[in-house]
Amino acid sequence: MSTTERRWRDDLHLAHTIADQVDPLTQAHFDAQDFEVEAKPDLTPVTAADREAEQQIRDYLSRARTRDSVLGEEFGTTGHSPRQWVIDPIDGTKNFVRGVPVWATLIALVEDGEVVVGLVSAPALGRRWWAVKGGGAWSGRSLASARRLHTSSVAILEDASLSYASLSGWAQTRRLRGMLSLMQECWRTRAYGDFWSYMLLAEGAVDLAVEPELELYDMAALVPIVTEAGGRFTSLAGEPGPWGGSAVATNGLLHEVVLARVGEETD
CATH class of the missing domain: 3.40.190.80 (D-Maltodextrin-Binding Protein; domain 2)
Structure with a gap:
């Protein structure tokens, strides 16, 4: 494990723990299709599931990372720390509301203007992807069961x-x-x-x-x-x-x- 990877390893574990808590909530709403769809000022759709998921993430961070700032799609920015968690509770809401399983919760950590941790959890696909600066990119169901990712070599x-x-x-x-x-x-x-x-x-x-x-x-x-x-x-x-x-x-x-x-x- 590299020095940089070790620095944010606990934050990556936290992101996985949060996703483990949020995935059952979003998946339950998706399976039930029991929500009303509203339009935000930019006319993009939002559901109660978006707001509930973001609030759950914020509540967890408020206990686990009390000094960190949070920026989320639904509730804006709280805090003023150079460490900021950036959240999209449901990326792909249009898919979500139409029963298309391609949607995910996005969790990132920005430190001093650089994204150092990223996690994408797509429970309806049964897939998760993550990376920490200096530690490579990975996909799997958990940290213990993952494969390393590599981009293609296509050159034209x-x-x-x-x-x-x-x-x-x-x-x-x-x-x-x-x-x-x-x-x-x-x-x-x-x-x-x-x-x-x-x-x-x-x-x-x-x-x-x-x-x-x-x-x-x-x-x-x-x-x-x-x-x-x-x-x-x-x-x-x-x-x-x-x-x-x-x-x-x-x-x-x-x-x-x-x-x-x-x-x-x-x-």
């Missing part, structure tokens, strides 16, 4: 598999032409969407994933998993990490060519 777009969420955001950000050009150059395109695109990238099943508009809580947990698997994660402007409001994630070999296709406004 003509052989690459691209995943995305939708095309509407690309039109709104005036980058649709570049995105369509990228799609045409790639060997395969699929809209896996949400966290799933990035986990497939970390596993080497997908070679690049791009989205034009995202929030910090959508991305924070994904970043260390992608980068510790050997990939790169930046904004459309090339800014490393989850800070730029958009995502370009690749196996590393394709990153610059993808940025060249979608990084500039085209119409």
